[in-house]
Amino acid sequence: MNNNVRLPVLHPPKTVPGASVSDVSDVSGIELPSSEEPIGAGTDEANLVQVGDLARDSGKTVRAIHLYEELGLLHPVARSKGRYRLYGADAIVRxxxxxxxxxxxxxLTDIQTIVREWEELHSAPRAMIRMKETYKRKLAETRGHIARLRALEHELESSLVYLDTCEVCDPDRMLSACKACDLHTCGEHVPELIAGFRAS
Structure with a gap:
């Protein structure tokens, strides 16, 4: 484990009226973080990108990226001589x-809380332990969700097999007769997706 792991400093969140990650318009009047410095000697500007390039490479909108900044989830590392925000290579990872x-x-509010809690721990090992606990809970939830989806998949497959027989049914047969269908054996399991449709 890398004990030098450090999450970006979380700045107090600001409110952007009507902000949404689906918006494509830019946000005006956003103050730059105080830790953000203009490009200086020894800084390789070629390895930094502006927000438009970051949006293109990440598949997000410029509005979404500015919203991440407002929530303290992402920070530019510098500004160009033209005062444009510049981001490092790890920005796209974030x-x-x-x-x-x-x-x-x-x-996004949940993620903001997670980042804040991790940063308040200060210790890298403790932050990683907290991260592990969060991911373990989410893994358990995900596995439960997968199990439910698999059960639904099985129910759908069984329903489709059952309904294959209905294709040879007499077209003039009344729907009410489906409750006592003689095309299926008496012991055949009726999937719930079919039984529920038959029920009155």
Whole structure:
């Protein structure tokens, strides 16, 4: 384990009226973090990217990236001579990480809380332990969700097999006769997705 792991400093969140990660417009008037410095001697600007490039490479909108900044989840590392925000190579890793957590069911507010709690621990090993606990809980939830989906998959497959017989049914047969269908054997299991349709 790398004991030098350090999460970015979390700045107090600001409110962006009507902000949404699906918006494509830019955000004006956002103050740059105080830790952000202009490009100076010894800084390789060629390895830094502006927000538009970061948005393109990450598949996010410029608005989403600025929202991440507002929530303290992402920080530019410097500004160009033209005062444009510049981001390091790890910015896209952070954006993808945020996206993964959202896919797992975390909201941006949840992620903000997670980052804040980790940073308050200060100790890298303790932060990693907290991360492990969070991921273990989410893994258990994910496995439960997968099990439910597999059960649903089996139910759908059984229903489709059962309904294959209905294709040879007399077209003039009344729907009410389905409750006492003689095309299926008496001992044949009726999937719940079929039984529920038959029930009145």
């Amino acid at each position: 954006i993808r990480w945020i996206g993964r957590l959202q896919e797992m069911g975390f909201s």
